[in-house]
Structures are given as structure tokens and as C-alpha cells.
Amino acid sequence: MAATRTAPHLITLVLATAISVLSVNMFLPSLPHMSVAFGADYAVVNMSVAGYLLVSAVMQLGVGPLSDRFGRRPAMLVSTLIFAVASVGCALAETIEVFLIFRMIQAMVVAGQVVSRAAIRDMYPPNEAASKLGYVTMAMALAPMLGPMLGGVLEMLFGWRASFWLYSILGFGLLALLWFDFGETNTTPSATFGAQIRQYPELFASRRFWGYSLCAAFSIGGFYAFITGAPLVAAAWFDLSPALLGLGIGIITAGFMVGNFVTGLIAARTKLIWMIIAGRVVATIGPLGGLILFFAGQGTVWIFFGAAVFVGFGNGLTVANATVGLMSVRPHLAGSASGLSGALVVVLGAVLTSATGIIVAPETAPFTVLGMMLGSSALGLLSALYVLRVDQRDPLPDVT
Template sequence: MPATPSLPVQTPVTANAMSPGLVVLTLSLLLGLQPIATDLYLPALPALTAGFGAAMSQAQLTLTALLLAFGVSQMFWGPLSDRFGRRPILLIGMSAFVVASVGSTFSPSIEQLIVWRAVQGAAMGAGVMCARAVVRDLYAPTEGARVMSKGLTGLGVIACASAPLGGLLSDLMGWRLSLMAVAVFGAVTLGVIAWRFEETLHAKNPHALQPRMLLGTWVQIARHPTFCAFALLAATSYCGLFTFLAASPFVFIQVLGMSKTAYGLTMMTMSLSYIVGTFICRRLLPVLGVRRTVAVAAVFTLIGGTSMGVLALMGVQSAWAIMLPFYLFMMGHGVHQPCGQSGAVGPFPKAAGAASALAGFIMMIAAFLVGGWLGKSLAAIQAGSGTVLPLTNGIWLWSVLIALTAWTLVQRFGESRSGPERAVPTDAAQG
């Protein structure tokens, strides 16, 4: 590939008529697609599995297929949004999300449900990817982390309501109504985008879809040490959460004997600890900066994961032996996600869609691989000889990896630098 001139990294702020409150609401709805598509139906997952007479591995596919499609689709949505803008991609993606959610509700077999969930995940990719890109369109990196934290606080509120509502709907009216509630949320989000959202990308990139330029952009992004540090932080933190989301309904309901409603309320308390983490993030960022804030949060992460793992190995199998340590993990997660997601996109103001897509792709591919491992590890629960160890050992492992990333790579490369050696090719970046 011939060399192209380089453009130093800049931090433009795009003028936009949307109020700060509307921006945060939009971010909350778009980022909230993830907990709605996962947390809302998790309490119904054992009943759904039994209703279809499906194997545990098939039940896990309803989650992992969604996440795989979610991750891969962002690699397409990102460049498309850099080329045509965020608004049209959001309208297409959210419309498809509603259709796929309705299809999931009325699926006659587990195989069709898996297909519809994959379509749902691909559509969800447009919303979440654009949310991260919108933050970079409108804000410089440090302020972007604070705004992303506010949006993720909204995600936490949505997650708080999702699991209890899903458990209640499943207990009272069956698991299909839990899936229909996802379609209702998608329709509300589509309405907000259609009526209130204004385009945030005012310098569209006409070269964004050219294969040669797109490949060059992705290579430059993937080689950027700041991107690698923050993308790995976000991915390891999300994998810890995903391990809990995928394993907890079977551990809490089938091993520990919780009702679906009680499990939903337990998930709500987990989300509350995450919200606390996002508030802590916003308080620490102006005082400590991004790198030191992440390092402090990793202390909570490691203490939580290690405590959970040690208690389980000592034979303590109870809901609170899992949840009390996990509250610490989730407080750290409330810091690592806004800092990781905004930090990965920060160095690329003119290729925010592509950077957001690649970061999301890495996160979801990692989660997909974790889901495949969990499907095999949880088979013992379906056979009636379950244990909490697949959950607790998994969280422990991820807490160690998160702390190592936060204390090494983020500390060394977490400060984005300007200059030609940190640039995206001009033709791939300019609008």
C-alpha cells in the first residue's frame, strides 16, 4: 500500500443543537440496548430452555449468537456511519432491532430463536457503536469519558429495571412476554431517534467505504497503543460481566434455588453497584485523570474477584458469598467501561466510527469465546450436579486480567499523543 500523508490527532468538538440532557438520554437508550437484550430475558432463560426442550449449549447460543452478531456487525456499521452519518444508520439499525425482537417473541423453535437473536444482535450493533462515536463527535476525550459515564449510568438504571421486570413477567405471564418487552423498548428508542436526534457527524468521510482505505484505517487503529490499552481494558471488564450474565441464572435458580423474581431483584442490586461505580468515575476523573482513576478502580475489581473465588473454593455456596464480592467488581466495572470505551475511540476524531466498531468487535468476540466455554462448563448444572465454580472461577480470572491491564498497559499508553506517528491515514480520516 503506498504511503499516505498523515494528519495529527486533533480534538474537534462538533456544533450540535441537541441539549446535553437529550444527548445523555439518547446515549442511555442506545447503550441500554445491551442490558435490555440480555438482562431482561436472563431470568426466563431456564424456563425458555425447558419450554423448547433444548440443550444447555443451545440455550447459551441464544446469548452468544446475539453477541457474536453484535460484535461482527459493528465492523460494517462503523464505516457506514463515517460515510453516511450516524442518524441514518441509527434509524435502519433500530428498525431492524424492533423487527427481530418481535420475531424472537414468536419463534416456534429454539433454532429460529437463535437466528432472530443473531439478527437482533446485528441491529443492536448499530445503536451501541453509534453511541460511542457520537461521544467522540461532540466531545474531547477527557470530557467524553465523563459524558460516557453519564450515559452508562443511564444504562445502569435500565439494567436495574430489566432483570426484575424480566423475572416478574416470566413468573406471571411466561417467558415470551419478556422477549416482547425488548421489542417495546426498541420501539421507544426508535421513536426518540426519529423525532429528536440530530446528526452529529458534519464532516462525512467519502472514502470511508473504500476497501483499501478502510483496511489502512483499521490497521492504524489496531496498532495504536492507546487504542490497544483501552480496548483491552473494556474487553476484559465486559468478559467478567458476561461470565456473570451467562452463568448466574443457572447458578442462582438451579443450584442455589432462587425464584426467577428473586433472581431479577438480585440482578437489580448488581446494577445499583454499577451505577455507584459510574458516579465514582465522574468524581475521580477531574481529580486523578483517566489513568489513575482506572488504577484505583482495579483495586476494587481484584479484591472483589479474589474474594469470590476464595470463598467458593472454601465451600461457601450462597447467594451473598457471590454477590457481596461482585458488588466490588461492578463498582470497578462502572469505571473501566466509560474510560475504556471513550479512551479507545479518543485518538481518532476523524475515524470515530471505525475505532468504535473495532473496539466493540474485540469486546464481543472475546465474550463469544467465553460463552462457548461456559456452555460446556454449565452442562453439569443441567445434569443436576451443579456447582458455583464456573461462575466464581471465571470472575476471579477476569479480575486478575483487568487489574494487570489497568496497572500496566493503561498506565504506560493511556495518554493519547498527537503527531504523525499516532495518526490515521489522511485519505481514510478526512471528510
């Protein structure tokens, strides 16, 4: 069957990535009504977000190795089918317990991100893969921007279950698309799990892998710190309306999209590590400049959100390139590398989100948020410089 042999088109990978990201937050505007409908505390209903992220981190640790062992195509098809069925379960749930069970199962859709990244690395050499992944990663920025708006409209028109019925439709639609347009890209699957596990020390012992992974994790960590603290800054310092706050938060996402677009344009002819370092420098300069101006008494709403634009743009130059770099260290374990690094991003993001929420206070909110963004960006820069040092001492031919 031709569908099992033909490599997927880029738009298929974009849609798989977008749906996996959309599954996180489209229904967020419905949380208060869901709490009433289920007769459950808001904190319990909110587990559909926090618990989902935790389960998705664990799922990434499993789905990547499975795609290395059995292939990208079966991993994508099975996980998408599970997501679609679980979405139906969420839509039909009559109790909060049943809903949360199916909601956690929905986290299988994280394969859309993990396996798409690995498939791109299978299909292209490192620099071209970074260019293609830059375009795919733009979906990770656009979906969170549009998702809650769509969910809010569905809530108003049809109630909270509508979002989960839409998840079901999207899931089954994606499954059909993958069936006809996702040929196997993993041409050298592991013979057995035992053989695969025996190769893991190669990945875990790689200094490049951990350098690239920490760089990507700290890069995205700065975004988590920003979205956690920005609402308090907006309320306590600038008296912004919710609409203007949403616009301000969207700015960092817009910067991320532009950075990914630039990555898509030039990554094919630029060394990965230099793109990464450039992104980290830009992301560090923004909050550093913002902090200096706030300490000088010149801080404004434009300065605060402008610093976030630098972080978003810098992340756009960094994330796709760092992701390709970590998957290129051991190409035969690209799925495992993608899953492990994705889990690391989620865990570090949760830590930074919690830390920011604990230490931020109205009196010092912009200093705290800019400081967290600066620290995260700087640690990402140090991680990138570490990879550069390793490359200079021990060049790796297949990562350019």
C-alpha cells in the same frame, strides 16, 4: 431540518443504550414456554440468546465503520427501524426457524450501544465524554436487572409473544425519538469506504487502542465469569434460594452502577488512565481478598458476594473511561473503534463464560469463580498499566 443538525440529548442516548441491552434478556423467563409452543428442543430455542450474542458481535464490526462513513444519524435510524420490524417478525413467527431468523436480525439494535458511544466522543472532549458515558453506561446495568422481571410479568399476563410486541413498540418509539432528537455528530465522515479502510492501519497499529480495549474486555469478562459460576456456588456451598441468588447476582450490578455514578461525578476533572487504574486495583483487591479468606477457611456467602461488589464497582470506574480512551486514539475512527472493542468484549465474554462453565465444580466452585474474577481483573490492570507506560513514553495530546 433542525433535527438533523442538533446533537442528541443525553437521555436519548441512554434510552438507545438501554433498549439495545434490554433486547438481550427480557424474554429469558419465557424460554421454556417458547420451547413448548414451537415444539423445539430447549437447546434450539436457546440459540435466541447464544446466537444473538454472536451475531451482535459481528454487527458491531459493521455498524461502527458504517457510522464513520455515512454518519451516526443514518446508522442509528436504519438499525433501529430494522430492529423494530424484526421484533414484529418475532412476535408473529409460527415456527422456530422463522423466529430465529428474525431474532438474529434483531441484533442490529446493537447500534444503540456502538453509535451512542461514538456520538458522545464526537460531542465532548475526552474527560467530559467519560463523565457523560458513565451516566449512559448505568443504563447497561439497570436494563439487565429489570428486563427479566418485566419479561416474567408479561409472560404471566399475556404469553411469550408479549415481550416481542413490547420490543416492537419500544423500537418504533425509539425511532421516532431519534428522528427528532439525533442530529449528526460526525462532522468529518470519510469521503469513501476506500479512504476509510486506508486509515484502519492507524487504529490497528495503535498500542493504546489495544491496551484500552483489552482493559475494557477483561473488566467485563470478570462479570461474565461471576454470573456463570455463582449459581453453582450458591447451590453447592450456601444453599441459597433462587430469589436470594438473584439478589446476590444483582449486587455486582449495583456496584457497577455506583462505580459509573462516581465516574460521572469526577471523570471530567480526573485523568482517564488514573480512573481506569483505580478501578482495576479495586476490582483485583476484592476477589484476591475473597480467595485468601476462603483458603483460610473463613469463606462465607458475604465474603463471596462482597468480592463481587468490588469487581462491579471497579468495572464502573473502568469501562466508561477505557471506552472513551480507545475512541480517542483516532477520533475520526471513533465508530470503528467502538464497534471493534464491543465485539472484542462479547467474544472474550463468551470465552470466559465457556471456560468457567467447563472447569467449575461443586467442590471447588467459590475458588474457581473467585480465581477467574481475579485473573480477569488482574489482566485488565496489566492492560491499563501498559497504556500508562505508552502514555509516559509517547504522550497523546487529546487523551487526558
